[in-house]
Amino acid sequence: MESHRAETAPRQPFLDLPPLNGVAGTVRLPGSKSISNRVLLLAGLCAGTTAVHDLLDSDDTRVMLDALAALGCDIERLGPSSVRVQGLDGRLRVQEARLFLGNAGTAMRPLAAALAVLATLQGGRFELAGVARMHERPIGDLVDALRPLGCNIACPGNEGYPPLRLSGSAGGALALDAPVRVRGDVSSQFLTALLMALPLAAAERAVVIEVEGELISRPYVEITLNLLARFGIDVRREGWQRFTIPAGSAYRSPGAIHVEGDASSASYFIAAGAIAATAAPLRIEGVGADSIQGDIHFIEAARAMGAEVLTGPNWLEVQRGAWPLRAIDLDANHIPDAAMTLAVMGLYADGRTRLHNIASWRVKETDRISAMATELRKFGAMVDEGEDWLSIEPPSHWHAAAIHTYDDHRMAMCASLAAFNGLAGATPPVPVRVLDPGCVAKTFPTYFDALLGVATASQQQVPVITVDGPTASGKGTLSSELAAALGYHHLDSGALYRATALAVLEAGADAGNEAAVAALAARLPIRFELQRVLLEGIDVSDRLREERVGLLASQISALPAVRAALVELQLGFRRAPGLVADGRDMGTVIFPGAALKVFLTASAAQRAERRHKQLISKGISANLDSLRADLEARDARDMQRSAAPLRPAQDARLLDNSALSIEASVEQVLAWWEDVQPFATR
Ligand SMILES: O=C(O)C1=C[C@@H](OP(=O)(O)O)[C@@H](O)[C@H](O)C1
Ligand SMILES: C=C(OP(=O)(O)O)C(=O)O
Known part of the structure; x- marks a missing residue:
């Protein structure tokens, strides 16, 4: 599901x-679910086209849209939340369809009634099914209201529950001399369904619907009546017991409609x-x-x-x-x-x-x-x-x-x-x-x-997981997977240093001038969006990976004033629901109070091999030995620098992933994370 x-x-x-x-x-x-699905169905049944604006985009409306498309309605996307529906003018264009309606009561009930009526009058076979829970949600009162009209409805699973099979042959008729009787004490959607379906049979005669017993959820029936009126059907209501669809009723598109x-x-x-x-x-x-x-x-x-x-x-x-x-x-x-x-x-x-x-x-x-x-x-x-x-x-x-x-x-x-x-x-x-x-x-x-x-x-209440480690240890991949698994934000602090380096290169600034570089860092116009890094609104993710940027990043990240300039920016990433921060001093300097600190390592040989594979796969030629020598030199520089040297926090958990897959590393950290949670898992 x-x-x-x-x-x-x-x-x-x-x-x-x-x-x-x-x-x-x-x-x-x-947009409103109840309005969206009613409007979609009415637009599908009426003559002409209807532009629907501010439509809800969700599972319930998608199953309705898919069903209408399967029934032969032309649906054109006008924008992210607008569609144009070409209605069927009450005539079936497709005689057979199997519709999956998820768990949408507002799709299952009204479509069941509309298709039962149309199949009886024009012939057709339709199967309506949903998720397992939908098959436990009652629809018997609607089936019981439709069968006496001559609708052929089978419940192949359990009587009174979806899935439903609706069938009929062309030239059929509906028995509408007596009022259609429906119970309303289990769901108002059964009455709503009949109110939307029976105008299809009211061209020449009035159709009367009578509710037996109490009607629940009445305001939803008001939504139905309101929208029916927008589509040209003026139902006469006597209390909540009797509803008359006047003779001569025919659906008319309002042209355009806006969903609240x-x-x-x-x-x-x-x-x-x-x-x-x-x-x-x-x-x-x-x-x-x-x-x-x-x-x-x-x-x-x-x-x-x-x-x-x-x-x-x-x-x-x-x-x-x-x-x-x-x-x-x-x-x-x-x-x-x-x-x-x-x-x-x-x-x-x-x-x-x-x-x-x-x-x-x-x-x-x-x-x-x-x-x-x-x-x-x-x-x-x-x-x-x-x-x-x-x-x-x-x-x-x-x-x-x-x-x-x-x-x-x-x-x-x-x-x-x-x-x-x-x-x-x-x-x-x-x-x-x-x-x-x-x-x-x-x-x-x-x-x-x-x-x-x-x-x-409060920032103090927002959980942080830090992942520190040397270059090419896989901390970026591990962190973004962790963030995705937990629905947390991700701070790739390395990218901030790289972005600062790129800014230095672009500005033609003197990389040796600590104060000037720090000033650039402090005003860094950086944003992270969907795994991409934007600098002044421009996607620079690929450029940040360039060799010259990496080298300069390593150099300037040793400057204390640059590190200090980026502290506030990094702290600002600590927002609900939580943060996974990766870098070299996340657990030691930036988030010393983090609830879980991971120090990720892998042997230099392993890391060199991974980097080698990465480069080769991008078509960049590389030499394993020199890559390894570079890595070791970078490690030494990172560990020996005076400002925030690379070292595990005292309370960090060490994870050597030399022999671990990414999935196994993620699982390990998630297991550690569970250890520090207060939730009793029942
Ligand atoms: O007609 C509708 O749009 C709805 C009617 C209500 O159901 P019941 O009439 O079954 O209470 C409501 O709970 C449901 O979410 C939507
Ligand atoms: C009861 C609900 O949905 P349905 O439209 O599937 O009945 C609901 O949204 O709370």
Whole structure:
């Protein structure tokens, strides 16, 4: 399943968040999942083309886009978050397709209904499947609503659950004389699905849908009605029980449509603001009080807990009000997704927070009542659960915990909010390990970047791993692999010296003038981006590897004033979630308090051989003996220089990788890293 994930989501098996102590700045929300998938499907069904702007790019929308493409819709990318969809005008262009819909309820349910209706009227065979959890999420109430209309639907796995097989032959008809009856107490998506599918059969007659029993998650049906209206379908609603699609209804493209930011995704930042925006409000852009999404009402719950929220057109500003937060008792049926965020806010409250009427949590990405109870207890909270409720009392003593996320994006995003525990008085503040952080790909692939873009941590709390060692010991490769495995930043301090050397060469400065070189170092306009080094915005990664640059770097790095000039710059790389710093004096001088220090060595013969291979593979001829002599001379110079000589820190762990593969070295360091972590692995 992970292979289907949006590549912008984290890939590592866990992400350790250090204790966070504030939030500030502005965050821009990704598009709403619920709006994106509805708009895509409606654009696919209607006549004409629809340009969709600010579309969410995530696993859930990708499966919808792929499904529409498989059904023969032309989809043109207009930009990073815009597409143009050529609709099918209600006529099947493809008679057979197998659609993989991941774990997207907003794709599975509406597509099932639309394709069941179209296959019955026009003929066709369609198979709809998803990930294993999707096959445990009920769809029986929708199947039971469609079968009496004459739709042929098989559930080859378990009755009432996906996968589904939908089939029909051309010239079929739907039995629509009696109202279509659907239950609404398990998921509102079944009603939504019928409301989007049945306009396809309402050209000549009105279609009536009646809800049996209670309808849950009602605001999502409002999103549906709102968007149907944008596409030319004016549904008449009588309470929440009866919906009439008027005779003569036909989908009409609005031409262009803009997707609001996701109000459920906003909840994590509203919570972060309520907990940690103490100096100035956190600004959240993309959604405002006039949103058509029901989860905007999360604001009221957050206010009840103490948040100060200002709203405007398409923006929110959130600041801490009451502190600790006030515990609340809330019927959260209207905000099933965002209410999970309230459970985590409960960790910061002045008593017991109780959420009820949330039975649907049990049939979503995971059994969310049970998952939330299990995981929040790991922090030390007292949590009780019932069939349709959850109550949370904050920890009296916080524990560092490794949180299982159950392939549920919201569990991962919620867990991250526990990293503010220092503000709740945790002593010491504890880090939070989020297992499988990549599951946020479902609706918010860049969530952790967004959070860490506005969250602050005290530098002392940000973990550092240092990797020092002689030239060609492989510390660069080891460090970048470690950083990737942990989702940490990487400081290649050697590159700073090389970049300074390049700057000296470019400026034609006198390399012997220590003060002049130090002045250049102090103003170095350097940036690291995706494994590339930029100097004044220009990619100089390859030039930094040039021989003359390396030689000069080695020379100027012996100058104390140059080393001093680069200290601040290096310290600045210590940012959440953590840092892997490689060089020659990382553990001894720059980060003497690092939680883990590695001193990497390999025999001179091995290192010379590696460098030789590297050069030969680039088509550069090289002599093994002279390479080895150069290396040994460089070692001697590095070890004997007076300013920060190359030597292991007293508390460094030595790793001789002469006979180790890169993977084995990475594994060894990760094992050492685990040794110094406070997480109890359960
Ligand atoms: O229609 C929608 O877009 C949704 C409806 C809700 O589901 P239920 O109606 O199953 O509660 C919600 O949880 C889901 O994330 C999105
Ligand atoms: C319940 C959710 O998703 P789905 O659309 O798959 O039902 C959710 O996003 O929290």
